Amino acid sequence: MEMLAYLIPISLCLGGLGLAAFFWSLKDRQYDDPKGDAQRILSTEWDDQPKP
């Protein structure tokens, strides 16, 4: 039973991490253009280095 003391906080933290990531993506306007993002991945333009 002692392992619950670790497992429950760990599972909550992981879930919280996911929630934080969702908040960040929402704030970062990552859901503005899903169609465009789906197409941009096909372009080879910035394959070698990230866009400055």
Place this chain on the structure above:
Amino acid sequence: MDVPAASACPACLAAPSAERIAAAAAPRDARLFLSLPTAHCAVCISDVERALAAEPGVRTARVNLTLKRVAVEADPEVTAERLVAVLDRIGYEAHELDPGTLMVTETDRRGRDLLMRIGVSGFAMMNVMLLSVAVWSGAEDATRDLFHWISAAIALPTVVFAGQPFFSSAWTSLKAGRLGMDVPISLALILASAISVYETMHSGHHAYFDAAVMLSFFLLVGRYLDYRTRAVARSAAEELAALEVPRAVVLREGAEVTVPVAEIAVDDLVLVRPGARMPVDGTVTHGSSEVDRSFLTGESLPAWAGIGSVVLAGEVNLTGPLTVRVTAAGRDTSLHRMADLVAMAESARNRYTSLADRMARFYSPGVHILAFSSFLGWMQITGGDLRISLNIAAAVLIITCPCALGLAVPAVVTAASGKLFRKGLLIKDSTALERLAEIDTVVFDKTGTLTMGAPEPVNLADLPDAALEVAAALAGASSHPLARALADAARVAGIRPATVTDLREVPGYGIEGQWRGQVVRLGRAIWVGAEAGSITATHLKIGSAAPLSVAFADRLRPGAAEAVAAFQKQGKAVHLISGDVAGAVGDLAGRLGIEHWQAEALPADKVALIAELAAQGRKVLMIGDGLNDTAALAAAHASISPASALDAARAASDIVLLGTDLSPVAEAVRVAVKARRRIKENFAISLLYNVVAVPIAIVGLATPLAAALAMSLSSITVSVNALRLK
């Protein structure tokens, strides 16, 4: 974390407020939006972005493929016209969008707010469910209590945060003395949380934390779907409005200055070029021309305008440049006053109660009575055991709580709107589909709706060849719509224009030239000495011979005949009402097989027809585009207007037809009928779940596990049923 709401919502483009403030401080610092209707792939994105970025002065350019739009940040001297030309050169159609009109969408935060709440309740639901499963599978004593306490720590803040949309809406409806659907929802959320905390404190076996968060999650998804359907429609409607960038050329101390229409004042002199729409009401001080009033009156025949003539905002100048002294601008123009009339008519439609409202009207009191009477009943049976009775009342509320009902309508409406959007129909109003499903009579407007508002000559075969050649030569030199239509038709028919010299356009009258030593004229009846007829015509005079007439008929909109036939096949009564002359209207009615038609109708006559049909108990669908149709569009049970319609007409209608083809209109009615059937089925499904589950809850056998199963199963069934919509 798997949140279904990860899909986009154009309305959550909430611009940071700093950006808004900056935009307000320096409105001319170019932040331009261009619409890109043809962009569709990765190549389009990089082509457009590269071409724009290469343009001097452009700082950044970013394409949004979902909205088919590109946002450009550039130095102040960069103009939209230049960028449109750049894109045109690499083969992309682009139109300038008015950023002021688009801003409304950009700053909309509601969608993001809902998504945030969905995320929180989804997170809470998963974690609480993990702990609940442990309890259901046999955790006991201290472990169970610990799990319940952790669940409470997660669920209580979640319910407070995620439940706010329901609490506030329930409070509003309670203050107005009504029992909306949100009252039982809020009550169930609060009661479930309170009872569960109480049970946890007393080491009870059952806690409903999972039910409370699950309820808020499913209901929020329903809210979000509902919101997104409307947001998509609204942003598309805004884009239509933003395409008409309101600018006008004003003469100030002899110089021509381009200013936004909002800045025009009374007594300014406005220059209106041929092909442009009048931005203001006024009187002509210089020049003569013809004006197209079809948007305002439905007349397909252009009217003459010269010095002293009164012109109204919304009319289109056809032939010569006109200088107009402004008598009314902006909100005071007749165009706006007409739009105000619509606002009044619209309130009548707002009285329509949707299926969901009708459902809520008997459902909410029923749920409360049921929960309260089971509470009283158990108080009686147990001899006043408050804990058991409250527990059972809460279980009844949770189980009857309209989880599936909250999804029943939005899921179907989302599926149907998406389907119709792909066919080129934009559903603007949330109850439009339900109203559209009920219609049994269709009233069409003529000019611009059943027809394209573009004339074509009909009697070329009756004219002698020599006359045709002269007419083609004269027509080819003019930009008047009738002349252009005649020249096009002549080219198609293979007529070679004769050699006419000394061509001269007389604005407002016609065109004149020399042919084999004779004066030849093509133009208005009075000018060439012909008798003006009742149908649209232009007249040709060669030397001193009797004038010849070329008659025109409006070209039928593609799909118009199919749409009328489809409506008649569906058993709907079809009417045609137009402000045009009897000859033109009767001819069109005959061609399309429409039995009931009325010509020379004023806007008030159109409303009267709708009212008369409504008085006979008929549900009317009005399809029209002009300002003269606006009041009728607003008064009808449901209304559709084409995208080419005036802004006011589009605003007054429930559905906007984005393409030129009219045939999807009949399809829309079919889909609406189907959608209504699905909504009713969904209500039946969620009621069925209640019929099974409520007795179990009342006799006190419902466990949190049963509640969770009933809730998720009914929600999933309802969503899947909505997806069956074909």
